[in-house]
Amino acid sequence: MKDPQNIAVIGVSGYTGFELAKILLRHPQAKSLTFYVRAAQGSHCLSELFPRLRGWGQAPVRALSVDAIARSEAGTAFLATPHEVSAELAPQLLDAGLRIIDLSGAFRFRNAETFRQWYRLPTPHAARLSEAVYGLPEFYSEQIAHARLIANPGCYATSVILAVRPLADAGYIGSGSSVVCDCKSGATGAGKELRRDLQFAELAENFKAYNLFSHRHTPEITEHTGLPESQVVFSTHLLPLARGILSTIYVTLGEPQSAESVESLFRKTYAGRPMMRIWKAGTLPELQHVAHTNFADIGFALDSSGRRLVIVSCLDNLGKGAAGQAVQNFNHLPGVEEQTGLQ
Template sequence: MNSTKIAVIGASGYTGLELLRLLLMHPQAELVCVTSRANAGKSLKQLFPRFTGAPGADLEFIAPDADVIAASGAEVAFLALPHGVAAEYATSLLERGLRVIDLSADFRLDDPAVYEEFYGAPHPAVDLLKEAVYGLPEIRSEEISKARLIASPGCYPTSIILPLLPLLRKGLIDPQSIVTCSMSGVSGAGRKEAIPLLFCECNESVRAYSVPKHRHLSEIEQELSIAAGEKVVMSFTPHLVPTNAGICSTTSAKLVGDLAEVGKALEEAYNDAAYVRLLGKGGCADTKNVTRTNFVDIGWDYDERTGRILLLSAEDNLGKGAAGQAIQSFNIMSGFSETSGLLNF
C-alpha cells in the first residue's frame, strides 16, 4: 500500500495531539517529523505516554526548521501553529516542495484587508492567498484534490457553514437574517496556561466570549457570501462550556422559500457526504454522538411563530473542526479513500 511521509509542525498542542493520534494509526501516512520548540529531544511517547507501543512513538520532536523538516523526506506538512506564525512556515515549506495543510487562520481569507481587520496585523504572505484552497471537503473536494496549499477551516465555521450553504444556494433563507449561538469545549481555546481556562474557572460555568466580533466571523461571512451571491453580515455569539471537546451550534434565519424544500436541499447536498449525518426535521444534534469522530450531525426545524428556520449542528472541535477535517483533505489531495484513517465511531 502506498504511503505518504508526513510532518506535523507544532505537534504539542491539543490539535497537534489529535493529529498525531490519527496519523499514527493512518494506514497510508508515515510520520517522519514532528516539531515543538519547547519539547525538542523528547519522544512522542515521553510527552504523550498514551502513544507508548504505537508504531512511530519513538520519533523525537525537533525544533522547527524548514531545511531540517524537508530533509526528513516529508512530502506533506500539517501546520498546527498560531495565526501569523503558520504563514512563515507555509512559505518556506512550499518553496522546498512540500504540500501544506494549514490549520491556522492564515490562508482562510481571500481579502488581506479582512485578515488585518480581524487578526490585527497585515497578512504575512499575501501572494499565497489566491493559491490557497479553503479546505471544506464537502464543498471543495475537486479543488482540494489539486491543491498545494490547503487552508483548513475553523471549528466554529465548519459547524455553521455546512448547514447554511445548501439553503443559501437555493435562496430558501434571508441572508441578512442569520443569527448563530455556539457552545464549545475548553480545548477550543488551545493548550495554554490561562486563568480563565483553569478547571475552577470553567467547571459548573457557562459564559459568552469574544463578543460581538469573534475572529471566525470573517471566514463564516466570506463563505456564506459566496453561497448567497451577496455580502452576508450575521450575528455570532460563542460560549465556553465545561466540557473537554465538542461544538454545538444553533443557527436561525428567516424562511423566504418553500418550507418543503429545506430538507430536500440538505439531502441533495449531503446524502453522499461521508462525514455529514443528517438528523432530519426535529433532529437535535448532540455533542456526545460526535466527539472523538470526524462527523458533523445536522438537524433542523421550523418555528411557525417567527417564520424562522432552525439549524442544529454538533461536531468535535478537535475532530471535524480541526485535525480530522485536515486529514480528510489530506486523503483527498493524496488520492486515498476520503475515510482512510478516519472511520471511527
C-alpha cells in the first residue's frame, strides 16, 4: 500500500486549492507534495504560479495526468476540483490505489439521484458513491480513518450540522417545529468564477440573499441532522467580505431546558474534539474569532421559557468549511492527532 503521507494535490488555482496548498506546505506529516494543474503556464514550481509563496512554496507543479499520478509514489490525492471533474478523476485514482479526499460535492450523497437533482450534473461516478465517507470528523472519525474515499462537507453544511445535530440526536427539537438556519458567507465561498454578481461594485456596501430553497448544501444538512427537509428552513446570504460563515439558527425545543443543560449537551458532544470551541451560555462568537483558523465556534442564547433557542455557529469557509477540514480528515489516514498542522 502506498504511503498516505506522499501527497498529490489536483487543482490549486481556486481559493480553496490555494488555502489547501498553504496548509500542506507547512504540514509536518506531508513527506512529499506535488501539485497537478490543467494549465501550468510554463511553471515548474508552486511559487512560480503564486509569487506570494516565494521562499517556502517550492513544491513541484506538473501538468495534470492520471497516469503520472498513478505511477508516482503518492498515496493520497486531494481533489480541489469542480464537481464534474472530481466525479471523473476520483474513480480512476481509486483504481490506481490512492486514497482520495474530495473537496467538491461529487461524493457527498449515497444516492446518485440526490446529486443529479441538486447539482444538475451527470453521475458517471454513481457506482462509487457507496464507498465514500462523509468527512465530518466530529461525527465520523472512525470511518474516516479507514476510508479510501472521503467526501469533504460543504461549508454551510458544516456550520449548520455542528450546531443542530447534538440537539436532534438528544431529542431536544420540538416535533414538527421549523429549524431556521439563517446563514451568511464571505464571497470566497462562491469561488473564482468570473460573474457580475461577484464583482467589487456589486459586493461592496451590499448584502443579499440567494438560492433560497435551492441551495446545494440542503440535502447534506437534512441527511446528517436527521431532520426532514420540510422541517428545515435554510437561507443563505452573501456578505461583503472575503471569508467566514456565521449561521444564526432558531430552534423551538420540545421541552423546557436550562441554559446549563444546553451548554452541557454541546460540551459533552464535542468533548475531545480539538477543532470545536463551545462558548459559555449567553455569549456569542463572531467571524473575527474564527478567521484564518480551522476552529468552529458555537454559542447560544436561551429565552426565559427555556424553549426558544438561538444558536450562533461560526467558522472560516476556507478553513473548517473547506481546506482546513480536508487536512483534518487527512490527519486520520496516517493516524496523527486531528489538529496536526492546523494550529
